[in-house]
Amino acid sequence: MRQRCITSRMGRRPVALISLRIPDDVAARFAALAIAEGGKSALLRRLITDALNMRTPGAAPLPIGRPEKVTVRFRDSEMRQLADIAQRRGMSRTGWIVALVRSRLASPVQLSADEREALRTIVRELNRIGANINQIARAANGGYRQNGAVECAQSEIRETRVVIEGALAELRRIFDDNADYWRTRL
DSSP: OEEEEEEOTTTTOEEEEEEOOOOHHHHHHHHHHHHTTTSHHHHHHHHHHHHHHHSOTTOOSSOOSOOOOOOOOOOHHHHHHHHHHHHHHTOOHHHHHHHHHHHHTTOSOOOOHHHHHHHHHHHHHHHHHHHHHHHHHHHHHTTOEETTEEOOOHHHHHHHHHHHHHHHHHHHHHHHHHHHHHHSOO
């Protein structure tokens, strides 16, 4: 990523320019998204500001450096509890303890294997929906005609909308449940 100072048109104060290379298809999709947001620069400024505002001061967003070993001692009864809790979560004892500590350090979301698989399923479904929407848009933009009229599959669009809303609700539920799990006391 390249960064240099340029002169702003507003007030003639220097501002930073951030430049990056992305594939053409990503750039085109971003440009289309940015239309409703006041343009590409405005959308990028908002996304950067939002990302910076989400950070917890003093907490690293991602683990940095080599992992180090920490030894912790538990009583037999605690070990059984840990094994039970971790197993219910689909994790090893060590994995569960690491996830618990990382969740308290404001690290990224700590997902169990079941949650990761649920998210993969939702992403696959949303990708299929995106492909269907692209086909519908191409047909509509290309003036695809059947019996002299542009075929607009409004019922398919409504069905797709319902599926998307359901997938988004499921995503929200997974993330909310996950956040609640790591915030609550067992």
